[in-house]
Amino acid sequence: MLAAVLLCFAVNVLVLSHLQHLVAQQQLTDTFKLELAQAVAPVSEGTVDDVLVADGAPVALINIPSIGVHEVIVEGTSSATLQAGPGHRRDTVLPGQTGISVVMARAAAYGGPFSRIDELAPGETFSVTTGQGEQVFEVIGLRYAGEPAPASPTAGQSRLILETARGAAYVPTGVARVDAQLIGIAQPSGRRQTTSVSLPPSNTSMATDTSTVWALAFALQFLIVVELAAVWSFGRFGPQRTWILGIPLVLLAGLLAADQITRLLPNLL
Numbered sequence: 588m589l590a591a592v593l594l595c596f597a598v599n600v601l602v603l604s605h606l607q608h609l610v611a612q613q614q615l616t617d618t619f620k621l622e623l624a625q626a627v628a629p630v631s632e633g634t635v636d637d638v639l640v641a642d643g644a645p646v647a648l649i650n651i652p653s654i655g656v657h658e659v660i661v662e663g664t665s666s667a668t669l670q671a672g673p674g675h676r677r678d679t680v681l682p683g684q685t686g687i688s689v690v691m692a693r694a695a696a697y698g699g700p701f702s703r704i705d706e707l708a709p710g711e712t713f714s715v716t717t718g719q720g721e722q723v724f725e726v727i728g729l730r731y732a733g734e735p736a737p738a739s740p741t742a743g744q745s746r747l748i749l750e751t752a753r754g755a756a757y758v759p760t761g762v763a764r765v766d767a768q769l770i771g772i773a774q775p776s777g778r779r780q781t782t783s784v785s786l787p788p789s790n791t792s793m794a795t796d797t798s799t800v801w802a803l804a805f806a807l808q809f810l811i812v813v814e815l816a817a818v819w820s821f822g823r824f825g826p827q828r829t830w831i832l833g834i835p836l837v838l839l840a841g842l843l844a845a846d847q848i849t850r851l852l853p854n855l856l
Contacts, residue, residue, distance in 0.1 A: 595841030608698035611671035615659035619645035628718030631777025666796040666854040683722030701751035724767035745769035752855035803847035810840035
């Protein structure tokens with residue numbers, strides 16, 4: 588049982604997570620382009636119907652040609668949310684609005700969208716498209732946890748911070764941040780309900796998501812039942828029939844458990 592979980596975990600993180608990311612990004616791209624065309628893309632924490640934007644909903648499109656990043660940004664930064672792509676931290680303004688915006692993404696798993704942001708040099712530019720149009724940013728510099736941040740933006744300025752894990756792939760040792768300044772006039776800030784005080788701990792840098800631990804317990808229970816059934820079937824129907832029926836069920840249970848275990852890992856992994 589342990590071997591099945593470990594194998595499925597490795598396959599999930601190293602292979603299936605990247606496929607999941609590609610599918611999610613394609614769906615998000617279609618959705619966000621439609622919202623832009625209909626002029627209903629979010630410009631605050633609420634939708635045009637004054638409903639709180641759900642975690643995982645598309646809110647922007649970031650394009651950094653120099654490092655091959657072309658990703659839809661979703662709302663929320665929990666481990667589960669960042670499986671789909673870069674996430675916008677709820678307690679900050681959207682990119683291009685007056686103030687400071689924070690966008691977080693994984694460095695290795697699930698496509699590793701920000702795996703190369705440490706290559707961005709001061710002076711390089713990239714764009715972010717929101718419901719308020721295309722915003723162009725200029726990189727100020729790269730910093731790591733504990734290093735001083737640039738001076739706070741003055742009134743009417745917009746700052747964007749890109750965050751990801753620092754260290755070797757799948758072995759994070761800290762947080763890397765790229766600071767960028769908006770070129771041009773900042774957009775008005777949309778109304779936000781979430782503050783730094785009310786932001787769930789699972790949405791902070793390098794946090795884990797324990798909200799679905801019950802699902803992990805269910806997946807492990809399912810795996811135990813499958814294992815016991817395989818032992819019984821081995822003596823009743825023989826090894827050949829047991830392997831034919833047992834392997835797909837063991838893999839299914841293992842993948843369900845592996846997916847939930849992945850959510851317990853740091854959200855920037």
